[in-house]
Amino acid sequence: VKPQLVGVIERFVRSTMSDDSRGAHAFEHAQRVRQLCLLIGRQEGADLEVLEAAALLHDIGRPQETATGVSHAQVGAEMAARFLGTTAFPLAKVAQVAGAIRTHRFSEKLTPDSLEGQILGDSDKLDAMGAVGLARTIEESLARKRGFEGMLEHVSGKLLNLRDRMYTSTARRLAGPRHDFLVHFMRQLAQEYVALGAKLPSVLGPFAKPEGKHE
Numbered sequence: 001v002k003p004q005l006v007g008v009i010e011r012f013v014r015s016t017m018s019d020d021s022r023g024a025h026a027f028e029h030a031q032r033v034r035q036l037c038l039l040i041g042r043q044e045g046a047d048l049e050v051l052e053a054a055a056l057l058h059d060i061g062r063p064q065e066t067a068t069g070v071s072h073a074q075v076g077a078e079m080a081a082r083f084l085g086t087t088a089f090p091l092a093k094v095a096q097v098a099g100a101i102r103t104h105r106f107s108e109k110l111t112p113d114s115l116e117g118q119i120l121g122d123s124d125k126l127d128a129m130g131a132v133g134l135a136r137t138i139e140e141s142l143a144r145k146r147g148f149e150g151m152l153e154h155v156s157g158k159l160l161n162l163r164d165r166m167y168t169s170t171a172r173r174l175a176g177p178r179h180d181f182l183v184h185f186m187r188q189l190a191q192e193y194v195a196l197g198a199k200l201p202s203v204l205g206p207f208a209k210p211e212g213k214h215e
């Protein structure tokens, strides 16, 4: 995507997000997903123009989801298609961008039907892993008042499953160290509890053993 058009898309993305720190974090997430998409897309021989637009726009439906409960993947796909139609973005590729956004949400179990959709999903999952993913989880858990155990349950029950759900081999490779970091964090935490003789939160149980199932 030409730099000028990227600027236009970025301004639109910002306009859909709140001005507070949540909006800022959402924008930073979109930028990281964009970089991941370009990195993976180059390796996998994907359409980088489609990927870059889809990455920047993939979560624009979030505020609507909060307001109406309709999935932000569905709403966002429609919003993105309408918006791109008003720009210099190639009309023939708008449907591909919308399709990738529609299927980006892993928890909805919609399988992407294009390489670009797979890479967008992979990039979104990668940004939920590793140090970035842990920092985002802590932040989200505070905002949603999930509590400390709720935060750990999210790491254990959701984030540690992501590595084995990557579509592309490039993403699978990038996921390895991010996964290992999360496992290391959980093990270290468990060890600190054990060393103090403190009662282990149940979610940390599997990580207190030398060889965990999360290897």
Ligand SMILES: [Fe+2]
Pocket: 058, 059, 072, 104, 105
């Ligand atoms: Fe999303």
Ligand SMILES: [Fe+2]
Pocket: 029, 033, 058, 059, 124
């Ligand atoms: Fe996302």
